[in-house]
Amino acid sequence: MFKARYYKADGKKGRARELPAAIFDGIVNNGAMHQVVKAYLSNQRQGTASAKTRSDVRGGSRKPWRQKGTGRARQGTIRAVQWAGGGVAFPPIPHSWRKRVPKKVRSLARRSALNDRAEHDRVVLVELPTMEVPKTRDLRDFLSVLGLEGKTLILTDGINTNIHRSSRNLQGIEVLPFGTESVYDVLWANTVVIELGALDQVTSAKASAEKATEEALVEKPAKALEVEAESSDEEEAVAEPASDEGEGE
DSSP, rough: OOOOEEOTTTSSOOEEEHHHHHHHHOOOOOOHHHHHHHHHHHHOOOOOOOOOTTSSSSOOOOOOOOOSSSSSSSOOTTTTTTTTTOOOSSOOOOOOOOOOOOHHHHHHHHHHHHHHHHTTTTTEOOOEEEEEEEEOHHHHHHHHHHOOOEEEEEEESSHHHHHHHHHSSSSSSEEEEEEEOOHHHHHHSSEEEHHHHHHHHHHHHHHHHHHHHHHHHHHHHHHHHHHHHHHHHHHHHHHHHHHHHHOOO
């Protein structure tokens, strides 16, 4: 299990905290991360690049000069690709660059990216300072106390409007709600700063899901026994009239 540095809202360093194994399980799958990042970058493309072929360019239906006798090279149209103002050979055509990645691969890639940052001690847990109004200076001073270098990704517990607005004028700082970050966002950052409350929610949600699964497993055998008992009662009820008819004969 990984541990991460922890800082309080006043910038003082606290005791290192363990990262939840539900996300930070130590698995780093480079292939999954590569596949997801390539798909993410491909999906950012507009796919609107376009040019005209010789058939799309207006004009050029008449042969510019006769085939023989002029001494010049034979030409069929002034819109051929070798002419200025002509069409383009093999032009770009508008199309979708969208790629789909399976949900399980996306989840694996996200965990792998976070595990990679945790493995290299680039995950920091913090209690973000409370801001009544957006203040770039306050956020900058808080991050400078942490001693972070390079690009930083801040993952907040839900949407924190004041923190987000305070970071917009800081170069190399990105603020996103925890769980909405992409694999590209995590790998882009040199350091990932996670608000402590966000991980607490993940841990509680994981515990609730496990409890619900256990309850479902306990209820399933009981329901199966009830169905079996009902079916046996129905069989007995069907068999009784048949035995009565035999006795009457």
